[in-house]
Amino acid sequence: MKEILIEIIRNAITEAKTAGEIETKELPPLYLEAPKKPEHGDFAVNIAMKMAQTEGKPPRKIAETIIKRITGHPIIDKAEIAGPGFINFFMSNEYWLKTLSEIETLGENYGKCSIGKGQKILLEYVSANPTGPLHIGHGRGAALGDSLSRILRAAGYDVATEFYINDAGSQVQNLALSVLLRCREIKGEEVEWSENLYKGEYVNDLAQEFLEKGGKIIVEQAGPYALNEILGWLRRDLEGFNVTFDKWFSEKSLYDSDKVQKAIDWLKQKALMYDKDGALWFRSTDFGDDKDRVVIRENGEPTYFASDIAYHHDKFQRGFNTLINIWGADHHGYIPRMKAVVQALGHDKESLKVLLVQMVSLLRNGQPVIMSKRSGEFITLKEVMDEVGADAAKYTFLTRRPDSQMDFDLEIVKSQSSENPVYYMQYAYARACNIERFAEEKNLTILPASKVNLGLLKLPEEIRIIKALTAYPEVVEGAALSFEPHRLTAYLQELAGHFHSYYRGNRVVTDDIPLSQARMVMIKGLKTVIGNALGLVGVSAPKSM
């Protein structure tokens, strides 16, 4: 809808140019911004200020020559010069009301766009080691990845999501050993625990169950058993968080299908590998990394980096041109070497986007809860969700920027549970549904937008709501382009606020039938947009609470 206005302004400048009133050849980019203050209109343009230098005239003078060629459009109430040289546009209600018909025809497609052009994106997230239950930090990554996948799909990208299972390296070996040792302990044997083994409570449980099911105390049996059990937990806990993946990608499968070796050979051919000190190294410094990295160790074992190379090679070979990885911030040192791989494989380094989620410290009453897999003293994601609810937990993550570290205080989130912001938005949705129910009870005939006199919607509160509804598609687009789901929660907060405020002051269903019908169109629009937005955040939209 904004395009109409941009076109009008552009035409005015072109006309002024032909009339010789403007000399600048290369026009600065023209975009509309939304002023914070209502006195500054609906849209503001700063082009006159941008042109001040090349024109050699004061901004306000330039604004004047543009503005005098913008008159008589039904969608513009007025355009005026303000401040240092802004041109402020006040749009007519006619302009805004178009949105309601648009929402009605598009329904759950309202807000979707095609900027993604079907581009194939592989979004990999969580990818927690299958050596223990998920914790709160994984929850943050899961919430971000899940919402981002929904947003990118809405923006027209062809998104596939994957959980990469590290089921091949030393960590799963350690897990297997841990379970074995625990089994022996249960049998009364005295064993020695080395530093890198897992001693959590869950290891005891695994060992216990393994023995009960008649498992033999050998690595070949205990290892796969433990791995399989834990993968089941991960899947179950993520589903409980309403997070699912298109594919669970096994690291081991890369070895079984020889893809690791093939990827290494490929880089060898390009002379990007060399031997030193008995190990095989990748020349990541050729692509900006601080140092070269070992791919095959002196003892012949590949590093995790080796399979990571193969995995990303495989992603590209499957036709994805943009790879997004969501990592915990403690892995940030890994980025340069992965970017190096991407370039070595012949792709632009920008085709790999790594989004970092900062650490989450779990608190209870302001006191840190010690989190360590080794010591076994930690609270799992599942326990957190059981305590505060999946929607509340997700929302809490998605109101914050991923790159700022956060405190998650169980007592605070719990004590505010009924006032948690997520309920504010869900309540707005339920409220819209409730008004619909009430209208039906009153036998109000609900008509489509085209059959209703929408001009009756002229209260400032109504126009404010409709303006917010108009902005929704841009919010989705912005969130997609910046990979920032938290823009959706911020938007929802504002929209729900307008709605609640309106509701307290005005009745929707009254004896005034035409007015009620017009307002119902708006309520349905609200319901659609709030529902769509909640869907992109990844939380539920309840019809009643």
Added chain:
RNA sequence: GCGUCUGUAGCUCAGCUGGAUAGAGCAAUGGUCUUCGAAACCAUUGGCCGCAGGUUCGAAUCCUGCCAGACGCACCA
């Protein structure tokens, strides 16, 4: 020591490619239910945007330096 991220109201955080008098929520205080759900609304209080320079018509936003915190700097992930 080097690198990445962060520093905005008492607390938790927004602030979109630089824009006009920096915004929410929570907490605090005082109001609002005979009428579509009060999980809501209205009002008040609250700020040297970490500090110091620089860039320009204009800086919370960009650049430099410093201070503070988190996380990294393996042939572990």
